[in-house]
Amino acid sequence: MSDLYKKTICELSKLLAKKEISSLELTKSYLDRIKKLDPSINSYILRCEENAIKDAKRADKTIETGRDITQLTGVPIALKDIFITKDIETTCGSKILKGYIPPYNGTVVQKLIDAGSVLLGKLNMDEFAMGSSNEHSAFGAVKNPWNKNMVPGGSSGGSAAAVSAGLCAASLGTDTGGSIRLPASFCNIVGLKPTYGRVSRYGIIAFASSLDQVGPMTFTVEDCAIVLKTIAGHDPNDATSLNEPVPDYTKYLKKDIKGLKIGKPKEYFIEGIDPEIVTKIEQGIDDLKKLGAKIIDISLPHTKYAIPAYYIIAPAEASSNLARYDGIRYGHRSKKLSDITELFENSRTEGFGSEVTLRIIIGTYVLSSGYYDAYYLKAQKVRALIRDDFKDAFKKCDAIVAPVTPTPPFKLGENKADPLKMYLADIFTISVNLAGLPGISVPCGFTKKNLPIGMQLIGRPLDEGMLLHIGYAYEQANAWYKRRPEYE
Amino acid sequence: MKKENLEDIIKKVSHLSKLAMSEDDLGDYLKKAKSIISYVEQLNELNTDNVEPMSHAFDVKGSLREDAVTDSKTAEKILKNAPEADGNLFAVPRVIEES
Secondary structure (H helix, E strand, O other): OOHHHHOOHHHHHHHHHHHOOOOOHHHHHHHHHHHHHHHHHOOHHHHHOHHHHHHHHHHHHHHHHHOOOOOOOOEEEHHHHHHHEEEEEOOOOOHHHOOOOOOOHHHHHHHHHHHHOOEEEEOOEEEEEEEOOOOOOOOOOOOEEEEEOOOOOOOOHHHHHHHHOOOOEEEEEOOOOOOOOOOOOOOOOOEEEEEOOOOOOOOOOOOOOEEEEEEEEOHHHHHHHHHHHEEOOOOOOOOOOOOOOOOOOOHHHOOOOOHHHEEEEEHHHHOOOOOOHHHHHHHHHHHHHHHHEEEEEEOOOOHHHHHHHHHHHHHHHHHHHHHHHOOOOOOOOOOOOHHHHHHHHHHHHHHHHHHHHHHHHHHHHOOOOOHHHHHHHHHHHHHHHHHHHHHHHHOOOOOEEEEOOOOOOOOOOOOOHHHHHHHHOOOOOOHHHHHHOOOEEEEEEOOOOOOOOEEEEEEEEEEEEHHHHHHHHHHOOOOHHHHHOOOO | OOOOOOHHHHHHHHOOOOOOOOOOHHHHHHHHHHHHHHHHHHHHHHHOOOOOOOOOOOEEEEEOOOOOOOOOOOHHHHOOOOOOOOOOOOOOOOOOOOO
């Protein structure tokens, strides 16, 4: 069967169930593509060929017996290398974890295995998920399949590029300040950051624990709903996971959005945004109107303070989380060590890349005695103001529409030397993490140079269903996902 | 807030966070840290006197679970990841000097 790589989870699961293809055939076709095509994209850090063949054979057996089949049974997926995978090397994009073989599976990984999916490999990412371009990886930058001179976005850049390039049927990423939604928008795929606590973080290498969240990265909104329903739910191993029932998210996929109120925040349509982004988002908003939604002007007055608050809170939490990399229990140990202090210092200095080092320094500074109140406590208070902005806005609307990024995909190297310039790429995604809300990026068109643009929908806590509903309605009317990059 | 020189602060926090900073690197990190710190200081435009700080998205109460014994027969696999191990122990350079 040709063009299997263009098929969605939904289409593949039907072919598998009808036994028109086997998971083994499907898996081998992906493995061949990865081998042949990924060297020019660099989306995989590790290919798990043996493991994938084993998973596929197991899935085929399940399909044969006809019991316990899910829509993911036999479907080949890949994971950002931040997911702890038992007996499979997990690096988090860092030299400091090279060679680390976890002794257990994280909760989400176990759920995906239980659902019968096939793991093709581990995907490239910015080191410890710190970055917006995937250039801060110890395993080299990832290229955008739509234009190899451009970044795929980050930090889940490998995940976005691999799906977009047809090198896996779906992937998972993590989003601390935009790391799912931004690369999804840069690569013409769907990316959802669920409500904080909706998905377990157990077995996800921690960056900023009060902000990190796992989410699906897929071709379509329907696929996104399928993956979310598989991975969501309470987990006793993650004390911050929410003990709330998990709805069948596919039930929200309706074409009718008549009467829904969608807020348009004036602070997200300001000067300085690329005009092509504005045009496409406005067009998207018009389409939502045509589908019956009511657009309401709203204000999120503290928006401009989100990046400064985030760049205190996230590095602070990271500096604490990354203290565990000490060269003793796992990961890189320096050869230059005469005493224990040198062991710590040299192992960490050699193991961490420059962006991670910078954030550890900033984080340690804002938490240090004498500066804590001025920076960290202040940022936590501003975080509350940002959350309250959304609370007020959601009194007037059911969801919020906004751009995902202020620019289309930028050139490799363009922002790498200037961290502040890079941070600004997250200006429209970061507030959502601070407030703990769900947000989705849905493809909404292309620039004149044929680079993808995404539209963001933001929802109330635990209202992923609303985002899937609106996203699905929009996607049915505007099937941008059918366009695929010609990078081969 | 006491005002210290940012270069001294960075030297101090590098030491606290166990990072060995060369003079060359220090210059680069200093430049970047300076621009980030001055950027985040725009938070001072806001009056937050009566705002409760927020450390988490939701008021989740700590949940308790049974203190049950689970499968933890992973000592061997855990130690395999250690750069240096000695039997069932992680090995490090001598920490306490012999007297």
